Amino acid sequence: MDMTLVVSGILVIFSVAVVLSIFGKGGGEFYVPLLLTLGLPFQSAAGASLLCLIFSGTAMIIVYHTRTKNIDWPLAIALFSTAGSASFLGGYFSGGVPVVYLKLTFATVLLVAAALMYMKKEDFLNTGPLSAGNCSQPYLWFRSGGEGDYCVNLLAVLPLVGIVGFLAGMVGISGGGLIVPILIILSRVPLRTAFSTNSVLVLLTSATAIIGKSASIGMDFSLAIPLASAAFLGAIIGATLSKRIDLRHLQRYFVVVLVVAAVWMIYRAMV
Numbered sequence: 001m002d003m004t005l006v007v008s009g010i011l012v013i014f015s016v017a018v019v020l021s022i023f024g025k026g027g028g029e030f031y032v033p034l035l036l037t038l039g040l041p042f043q044s045a046a047g048a049s050l051l052c053l054i055f056s057g058t059a060m061i062i063v064y065h066t067r068t069k070n071i072d073w074p075l076a077i078a079l080f081s082t083a084g085s086a087s088f089l090g091g092y093f094s095g096g097v098p099v100v101y102l103k104l105t106f107a108t109v110l111l112v113a114a115a116l117m118y119m120k121k122e123d124f125l126n127t128g129p130l131s132a133g134n135c136s137q138p139y140l141w142f143r144s145g146g147e148g149d150y151c152v153n154l155l156a157v158l159p160l161v162g163i164v165g166f167l168a169g170m171v172g173i174s175g176g177g178l179i180v181p182i183l184i185i186l187s188r189v190p191l192r193t194a195f196s197t198n199s200v201l202v203l204l205t206s207a208t209a210i211i212g213k214s215a216s217i218g219m220d221f222s223l224a225i226p227l228a229s230a231a232f233l234g235a236i237i238g239a240t241l242s243k244r245i246d247l248r249h250l251q252r253y254f255v256v257v258l259v260v261a262a263v264w265m266i267y268r269a270m271v
Helices: 003-023 028-037 042-068 073-096 099-119 154-171 176-187 191-217 221-242 247-270
Strands: 140-145 148-153
Touching: 003 028, 003 042, 003 221, 003 247, 028 042, 028 247, 042 073, 042 099, 042 191, 042 221, 073 140, 073 154, 073 191, 099 154, 099 176, 099 247, 148 154, 148 176, 154 176, 154 191, 176 191, 176 247, 191 221, 191 247
Parallel strands: none
Antiparallel strands: 140 148
């Protein structure tokens, strides 16, 4: 194993994990293109990215659960019931899809997420008053938490999360870049709650995707484990910093992160 590659990968993954975990995201949007830049083949980079997401998701859950108490566990499990099987299928079938299509799909997902975040920015900062009486329909689920009350539209959210999970499993990411906007725009979930709850999905969907990928094309853990350990440490630091950042800045930074990652992946698909 090339030690220069290992050391460079560890430093890069650690840095990205610190930044992305601030938003409750594992960092797959950057892990894959960065690992490609370091010379890894796409499928190896996607596999290593998924393991990093598992480790960083575990780290974020530890911080968000013990320090901020913002994780909506019932909502996370409900979302995983759809996203989990979908991400497994995405990881399993990824080996039969040309790499260029995976990269372009990756970029499209990120750009859509950024557009949603930007166009609906007011929804990310204000949820307004809400009561259980406003969620009287059987497909609406009233939730109450420390960051505010919200009403989850299961009929709209669950199918979309399933689609996102499938695409995310194919390209080696958690899908949080789209799941977070879906939760906020369709159900007005508070920003920090959406980030924190998504950290659970980062772990669970990445785990099912990596199982699917391993069953389909195999996994090389010799490089993935050192990189994932760096992701764990970086995510601990980033998740701890998240609570200190103003909500308005948090939303703006998230949009910038998604656009930069999408443009980078489009460039990688063209070269």
